[in-house]
Amino acid sequence: MDLSYSAEELAFRNEVRSWLAANLPEDIRQKVVGYQGLSKDDIIRWHKILAAKGWSVPHWPVEWGGTGWNITQRYIYEEEFGLIGAPALPSFGPSMCASVLLKFGSPEQKARYLPRIREGDDFWVQGYSEPGSGSDLASLKTRCERQGDKYIVNGQKIWTTLGHYGDWIFCLVRTDNTGKRQEGISFILIDMKTPGITVRPLILMDGGHEVNEVFFDNVEVPVENLVHEEGKGWTVAKYLLGHERMGSGNVGGSKRELVTLKALAKRELKNGKPLIDDPRFRDKLSRVEIELDALEVTSMRFLDKMRRTGQPPGADVSMLKIRGTEVQQMITELMMQAAGPMAQPFKAVDNGAIDFFTSRLAPRYFNYRKASIYAGSNEIQRNIIAKASLGL
Structure with missing residues (x-):
């Protein structure tokens, strides 16, 4: 089992990182890192930029506009998105519906819908x-x-x-x-x-x-x-959900969030000292960092298996969905603790002294309660693992 990147893969990572730094609109990036919602115009504008580069649907077959990247390159691509604060395109068209059409769609359906999904013409x-x-x-x-x-x-x-x-x-x-x-x-x-x-x-x-x-x-x-x-349709639905769960880990995004959490804990004070100096808080921070490292290693294990066998993700991919969403929730909880009262939403006073970033943390915390429910609740995922992987 190989859990490291090759020299070629590291070069590819640098290529993606450089292109994102040069082409991601700053106003869109600021909305992502500042926890603001994107408008439809924002999403379509970013989709069109990626489509012009040929990167809007990297996982598709080349004949339909895919990049021809292997599974590891696609993982690196998604991780770099999360690290820089680039929004992933909504998965419903490019990943979910398109995966179904490529597998089950008629030639007429593919010809009608796939080009418009690729170019961002239909939401x-x-x-x-x-x-x-x-x-x-x-x-x-x-x-x-x-x-x-x-x-x-x-x-x-x-x-x-x-x-x-x-x-x-x-x-x-x-x-x-x-x-x-x-x-x-x-x-x-x-x-x-x-x-x-x-x-x-x-x-x-x-x-x-x-x-x-x-x-x-x-x-x-x-x-x-x-x-x-x-x-x-049930056969189609099960196929689609496997692809949805594979992308639920969001390792790159969680890494970026962890860096932000550490920076916040260093500036927030408790009894006159930075919160990160508090042993109990530091223990919680260490735990989530270890869990994130374990999630990344598990993701790499899945990547290694898929690139060796060429098989799509199986039932055990539910592990990524469970742990990935739990890590995301843990980070939002610690952000709330680090910001304290400043996490509550409110408007800036006349002198503009209010920190907009911290004032969005409470809404984000509430929003991420859904993470353990979508794509099948985590309780359901544990049942899937027990039945399909453990034979229980």
Whole structure:
């Protein structure tokens, strides 16, 4: 097992690092490191910059616009994004929907959707969770009935991230109520401009508008928008979730956050001394740093296995999702402790003395409570590991 980078891989890392330093718009980077939300225009602008370089979809096959990089190069690319504070492109189109189309899509579907996803012409969102159907996704109830050459969709999706930006949404819907629950689910693509679709915002505890409810009222969808076979959407969903979980570790981003946490702890005082001098706080800081190092080593083990075997991530990739999200939450908790009252959101006074960075820490802490839930809750991930990897 090889957990180190070769000379060629280190040279590639320097290339990516230099290009990001020269081409990442500073206003976008400042929003990322300052914990501000990105607008749709911000995301599309950055997507177009990456597309012009040929780096918007590095994991795709070369014939569809991919880079031809190996799995290690793609990992380095993502890590460098996190380290510098570059926003990753929303995964719904370039990673999730595209992975499904490349695996299960018809030639016509690939030709229609993939070039527009690559260039950032369409903004995709995900329609999975429903009221009462989150981790137990097979219990979803959104109905999809075929009538001639179209489907009629009725139901509701919830927690639809960036749904208010969406041009298209890929959805799991129920096309059959007989037999096992998983066998009656289908995967379809829906134009968000179709009559009968209503998007309603859900304002979170941090005050941000990130997620939404999406309602479908007799929405007509062409039959050719079905991906794979009718009733076989569960197979598609499992394939998609494996790709989502592989990217949940976010080692590069957590490394950058850890550096910021240490700097904050050095300036915040407790009894007249920097907080980092407090033994109990330093113990917590050491623990999260060790956990992050272990997460990076585990990620490298997965990389080594995939580059040797050529196989996609299996059920044990859930370990990255569990530990990665827990490390992210631990860092936000320590940031709150380090900033103290300054972590609360408030506006600057007339002299502008308020530190905007620290005043965004409380909203960020609340937002990251979701990290252990999305892509399948961590409790579900432990069940997956127990069943698939340990045979329990």
